[in-house]
Amino acid sequence: MGVIYNxxxxxxxxQRQIEDEVGPSISILERFRMKGVGSQRFQIIQASFxxxxxxxxxxxxxxxxxxxxxxxxxxFRYKNxxxxxxxxxxKLSFYQNGENISIYKNSSFVKLIPAQNKALxxxxxxxxxxxxxxxxxxxxx
Numbered sequence: 001m002g003v004i005y006n007x008x009x010x011x012x013x014x015q016r017q018i019e020d021e022v023g024p025s026i027s028i029l030e031r032f033r034m035k036g037v038g039s040q041r042f043q044i045i046q047a048s049f050x051x052x053x054x055x056x057x058x059x060x061x062x063x064x065x066x067x068x069x070x071x072x073x074x075x076f077r078y079k080n081x082x083x084x085x086x087x088x089x090x091k092l093s094f095y096q097n098g099e100n101i102s103i104y105k106n107s108s109f110v111k112l113i114p115a116q117n118k119a120l121x122x123x124x125x126x127x128x129x130x131x132x133x134x135x136x137x138x139x140x141x
Contacts, residue, residue, distance in 0.1 A: 008081045022071030022086040039065035040121050042112035050108055054078040062115055089135040096125055
């Protein structure tokens with residue numbers, strides 16, 4: 001089961017827990033070299049029960065993904081609060097089926113499509129796959 005954090009208010013303990021799981025934010029120089037670490041806007045079309053508790057049915061729910069050194073962070077809003085779902089690369093299962101993306105962490109999952117009928121950004125998907133492959137190929141600390 002995935003842990004979802006409320007990050008609406010700055011809390012160093014929560015920030016530390018997120019960084020322990022997915023690493024710190026990528027440095028500004030590395031962001032330029034990678035040509036960005038953030039995703040386009042996605043619409044959440046389905047989610048597991050633990051994430052689904054934060055999703056309003058019959059309403060458009062959106063999210064963004066940020067790449068980190070040890071994983072990725074899925075950002076979304078629920079009832080005017082900001083939440084994150086951190087996923088370490090070692091626990092990440094990532095599937096792409098046409099324009100749909102499925103992201104799994106253990107038994108938790110979220111299924112996404114690009115928002116506003118835009119095409120899926122294939123360069124971002126490639127970045128996720130490359131970072132995950134690089135992480136998996138490195139010796140475990």
